[in-house]
Amino acid sequence: MPSITAVSKIELPYKISQQEVKEQAQLMFSANFPQTNRLIFAFDNTEIKTRNFCKPLSYYTSTTTFEERNLEYINTALEYSVQAVEDVIKKAGITKDDITDIIFLSTSGLATPSLDALIINKMRLNPNIRRMPIWGLGCAGGVSGMAKANALAQANPDAVVLLVAVELCSLTLIKSDYSKSNFIGSSLFSDGIAACIIKGDNHGIDKAVTYFDASSKLYYDSLDVMGWEFQDTGFKVLFSKDIPTFINEHVLEDITLFLQKHDLQLSDIKNFIFHPGGKKVLDAYADALPIDGDFLKKTREVMNDNGNMSSVTVLYVLEKFMEQGFEDGYGLMMAMGPGFSSEMVLLKMKNK
Numbered sequence: 001m002p003s004i005t006a007v008s009k010i011e012l013p014y015k016i017s018q019q020e021v022k023e024q025a026q027l028m029f030s031a032n033f034p035q036t037n038r039l040i041f042a043f044d045n046t047e048i049k050t051r052n053f054c055k056p057l058s059y060y061t062s063t064t065t066f067e068e069r070n071l072e073y074i075n076t077a078l079e080y081s082v083q084a085v086e087d088v089i090k091k092a093g094i095t096k097d098d099i100t101d102i103i104f105l106s107t108s109g110l111a112t113p114s115l116d117a118l119i120i121n122k123m124r125l126n127p128n129i130r131r132m133p134i135w136g137l138g139c140a141g142g143v144s145g146m147a148k149a150n151a152l153a154q155a156n157p158d159a160v161v162l163l164v165a166v167e168l169c170s171l172t173l174i175k176s177d178y179s180k181s182n183f184i185g186s187s188l189f190s191d192g193i194a195a196c197i198i199k200g201d202n203h204g205i206d207k208a209v210t211y212f213d214a215s216s217k218l219y220y221d222s223l224d225v226m227g228w229e230f231q232d233t234g235f236k237v238l239f240s241k242d243i244p245t246f247i248n249e250h251v252l253e254d255i256t257l258f259l260q261k262h263d264l265q266l267s268d269i270k271n272f273i274f275h276p277g278g279k280k281v282l283d284a285y286a287d288a289l290p291i292d293g294d295f296l297k298k299t300r301e302v303m304n305d306n307g308n309m310s311s312v313t314v315l316y317v318l319e320k321f322m323e324q325g326f327e328d329g330y331g332l333m334m335a336m337g338p339g340f341s342s343e344m345v346l347l348k349m350k351n352k
Helices: 017-028 057-061 066-092 115-123 138-155 178-186 243-259 278-290 299-308 308-322
Strands: 004-008 014-017 052-054 101-106 132-135 160-168 191-199 209-218 224-231 234-239 269-274 331-335 341-349
Touching: 004 066, 004 308, 014 269, 017 052, 017 057, 052 178, 052 191, 052 299, 057 191, 066 160, 066 191, 066 234, 066 299, 101 115, 101 138, 101 234, 115 132, 132 138, 132 178, 138 160, 138 191, 138 209, 138 224, 138 308, 138 341, 160 269, 191 308, 209 243, 243 278, 243 331, 243 341, 269 299, 269 341, 278 299, 299 308, 308 331
Parallel strands: 101 132, 101 160, 269 331
Antiparallel strands: 004 191, 004 209, 014 052, 160 191, 209 341, 224 234, 331 341
C-alpha cells in the first residue's frame, strides 16, 4: 500500500494572540453589530491562544475589494506553497523531478490557471506532472485530499504524489458583513499551508505511515450547515450551530461501520488525527466516542496554537504526530465539511 513519507507546514509571518484579535474584532463590529458585547466572549471560549495570519492585523481593518483580497490570496498562496514544497521534498529525501502527480487543495480563494499550475511554473517542476486541483471541500479537504493522493499512488506503484493544501481564511473576511456567522468566524478561522509526499509501493518497504482505506459520506438535506455565499463583496461565510449535533448523531456509527469493513473496532485505533473545527466540535467528538483519556490532545494543541485553518489543519495535526511520535497501530484521520459531509482515512502506523 502507499505510504505518507513526509509532511511540512508553514509558520506564517504573523502569529497573533487571540486576545489581540478579540480586541480588534470588538472595535470593528461594535458600531454596526448590536450583539457584539454579548457574543464577544466567543473569542475566549474557543480555547485558541494564537492564530496564524498571512497579513498584519492592521490589514484587516482597512477597506479592500474582493479583487484585491483575491490577488493577495494568489500571490501569498504561491509564495508559501513553494516554501512548503521545497521543505517537504527535502524531508522526503527526493528531488523535484521525482514528483509524478500534484494535488492542490483550497476553498478560500480563486485562481485559473489553478495554483498547481503556478507552482509547477514557478518551481520548474516536470511539465508532464499529472495535475488535480480540488476546490470547495472546506474543512474536510485535508482528509479527502489525502485519500485521493493515496488512491493515485495505489493505482500507480511508481507514483510520487505531492499534496499541497492552502487556506488563507483571513483574506475572506468581509469587513462590512455584520452577520453572526461572520462574527463567530472571525473568532475561529486563520491561515495555513501544508505539503505532503505520498509514495507508491515501488519506493521501498521502510514505511512508518501506510495508507489502508478511505471513506466519504454526504448527509442528505444538510447543504446549509456550512459553506460560502458568493456576493459582490466576496465570500460570505455560512455555518450552523448544528455541527456538534451532527457529530453526536452520526460519528460513532460512521466510524464503527468503516472499521468493521476491516474487522476492526474503535479500540484498535491508537492515533486519532482529527480536524479541530473548534472547541465545541472537539467536545462533541469526546462525548460521542467512548474512548478513555485525552485522545485528541495533539489535535487540540494544533487548534490552540493556530486556530481553525480549514482543510490544512488536519495536515498540521498529522505533521505533529509524525514529528513528535505516535503509537504503533492504526491511525484514523477524520474531518467534516460542507455538504454536510465527513471524510475518513485509515492508516497503519509503525515506528521505524
